Amino acid sequence: MTQRHSLDDLLAIMARLRDPRGGCPWDLQQDFATIAPYTIEEAYEVADAIDRRDWSDLRDELGDLLLQVVFHAQMARERGLFGFADVAHAISDKMIRRHPHVFGDVAYDDVEAQKAAWEVIKAGERAARGETHDASALAGVSRGLPEWKRAQKLQEKAARTGFEWPDPAPVLDKLAEEVEEVRAEFAAGADTGRLEDEIGDVAFILVNLARHAGVDFSQALRRANAKFERRFRRMEALAEEAGQRLDQRDLAAQELLWNAVKREEDRGGQA
Numbered sequence: 001m002t003q004r005h006s007l008d009d010l011l012a013i014m015a016r017l018r019d020p021r022g023g024c025p026w027d028l029q030q031d032f033a034t035i036a037p038y039t040i041e042e043a044y045e046v047a048d049a050i051d052r053r054d055w056s057d058l059r060d061e062l063g064d065l066l067l068q069v070v071f072h073a074q075m076a077r078e079r080g081l082f083g084f085a086d087v088a089h090a091i092s093d094k095m096i097r098r099h100p101h102v103f104g105d106v107a108y109d110d111v112e113a114q115k116a117a118w119e120v121i122k123a124g125e126r127a128a129r130g131e132t133h134d135a136s137a138l139a140g141v142s143r144g145l146p147e148w149k150r151a152q153k154l155q156e157k158a159a160r161t162g163f164e165w166p167d168p169a170p171v172l173d174k175l176a177e178e179v180e181e182v183r184a185e186f187a188a189g190a191d192t193g194r195l196e197d198e199i200g201d202v203a204f205i206l207v208n209l210a211r212h213a214g215v216d217f218s219q220a221l222r223r224a225n226a227k228f229e230r231r232f233r234r235m236e237a238l239a240e241e242a243g244q245r246l247d248q249r250d251l252a253a254q255e256l257l258w259n260a261v262k263r264e265e266d267r268g269g270q271a
Helices: 007-017 025-029 032-052 055-078 084-098 111-128 147-159 168-187 192-213 217-241 251-268
Strands: none
Touching (some): 055 084, 147 192, 147 217, 192 217, 217 251
């Protein structure tokens, strides 16, 4: 029978891997900065498993993500900063503090009132940590977020002040306007800086459009990536079946294959 490991076992495994006497050389070379990219990658792997509704893979990916937490906590313990138990205590304390309607006697009229109270509680936490007071409605949006997520949070906070388009129509108008500005910059031979500004504006408006549509921008992009990969791989297969690699065909011939793949998917009902 396979041994059932516990969280304590995982902590002990991580400590052994980081043991200078007989540990893993690769694990011993790592620090917070080198492990951080893996932590982000594993979070995306979790999201991907959920998107694919692969629950067995989700279990494994959640384990990989948990390992990242354990890895960071072990490195912190070695430096005398904190340990895994401190991490668990901190998040438990935060959840209780931020949910007084569940763990206390506070009542909110609706979800919007709860969200507003959440921001007040977070502001109080920042003040308690001695952070410089920031009276802006945009205060508290982490700079460590993926930029699309940061754009979404900035827009959400601005919207609470009433700075928000009432429906998707003006957002679509603004998107068309920004696309035309990109087109004009290309036509004018603009430098990379100008194009970066204008393309950034388009991306920012796309995030806003996703909010108005009630669509998760990251998931929408994941689906677009999956669709492109699926269709491109099918193009490669069709080209091989015809006795010629895809890269041996010119763009016009490749586009014919792309359209053929789209027609196949339309007949098969794929999105």
